Amino acid sequence: MSGEGRPAIQFLLSDMDGTLLLPDHSLSQRTIAAVRALREAGVFFSLATGRPPRAMLQQIEALGVDLPTAAFNGGTIVNPDGSFLVRHHVPEEVVVSTLALLSPQPEVEVWVFADGEWLLRNPRGPMVPREQHGLGYPPVVVESFEDYLPRIDKIVAASADTELLVELEARLLEQVGGQAQVSRSQPVYLDVTALQANKGQALMTLAEFLGVPLERTAALGDGGNDPAMFQQAGLSIAMGQAEAAVKRQADLVTGSNVADGAAEAIERFILPR
Missing domain, CATH: 3.40.50.1000 (HAD superfamily/HAD-like)
Incomplete structure (x- = not known):
């Protein structure tokens, strides 16, 4: 126009x-x-x-x-x-299936945002310093995300392997499409959020x-x-x-x-x- x-x-x-x-x-x-x-x-x-x-x-x-x-x-x-x-929180069934797909990927760091915190299981991941600098606060290290399943605002797959994230985006869209939003907010970040x-x-x-x-x-x-x-x-x-x-x-x-x-x-x- x-x-x-x-x-x-x-x-x-x-x-x-x-x-x-x-x-x-x-x-x-x-x-x-x-x-x-x-x-x-x-x-x-x-x-x-x-x-x-x-x-x-x-x-x-x-x-x-x-x-x-x-x-x-x-x-x-x-x-x-x-x-x-x-x-809006991510539906619990979407959280479970998303984590099941992402967690076995050795090149992907899995982060969860819930209760106002940034949660992760591996604080030594190579993408952590970048995210901490951007957010301005440190993560909370947890053994499991299980206690947070009903209240998760966002799941992030972080990886320097951008081709892998493109592949995972397509797989997640097929797996949870219609139940959640899946998009790469940046080339190195793949976000899963509520459908709304x-x-x-x-x-x-x-x-x-x-x-x-x-x-x-x-x-x-x-x-x-x-x-x-x-x-x-x-x-x-x-x-x-x-x-x-x-x-x-x-x-x-x-x-x-x-x-x-x-x-x-x-x-x-x-x-x-």
């Missing part, structure tokens, strides 16, 4: 990792300034991420976000006061909460879990470093996250209107 024919955007929902954040998980001053300018212009702004709520607090404060935010790919929507607007946990549903929920028509919403992201919100938004923008399959599903493409692509998108495609 041409810029001339598009209605003015009133609400932008943005991914975090690979979008707003630099590879070291920091925010550039240009991105902070662009979000501030959005808010000063009267455009609502919020976050949708695969992260748990606890791992969003620093960015929420830095960006001045004062709206509900979507964690676990939309499975949990948290009000600014910490209460829950929406919360998708960023498209989060966008619709937040737009309704704010009283904004969907045609006046915009979505910004880079990962395999972001096209769900692209499909619902009036304007969708993919990051420059996103995989080709993600870019094809967006209306526009901006620069990469290392080139302040999120700020560029706000400045070029939203603020001028």
Whole structure:
């Protein structure tokens, strides 16, 4: 759709990792300034991420976000006061079958998020330092996930073997499709969340909460879990470093996250209107 024919955007929902954040998980001053300018212009702004709520607090404060935010790919929507607007757990039978598939894989680290904690059985996995740096807090080591089965928000398969994760994604989609969401939030992370946990549903929920028509919403992201919100938004923008399959599903493409692509998108495609 041409810029001339598009209605003015009133609400932008943005991914975090690979979008707003630099590879070291920091925010550039240009991105902070662009979000501030959005808010000063009267455009609502919020976050949708695969992260748990606890791992969003620093960015929420830095960006001045004062709206509900979507964690676990939309499975949990948290009000600014910490209460829950929406919360969906992964069905227990899906948890059991997913863990049965993932646990025997020697190249895959299996993580579980439940009760506000990041749970794992092997604290020495090579992907753990990266995740701990990104989340900003350490994992809790458990002998078994059994005690948490009814209350799991997300299961993650983490591996540097991205081809293996693509294969496991296809197998999980066949195994639990229709019962849960399965998507690679990043090339090295495969997420399993509740069926209702998708960023498209989060966008619709937040737009309704704010009283904004969907045609006046915009979505910004880079990962395999972001096209769900692209499909619902009036304007969708993919990051420059996103995989080709993600870019094809967006209306526009901006620069990469290392080139302040999120700020560029706000400045070029939203603020001028």
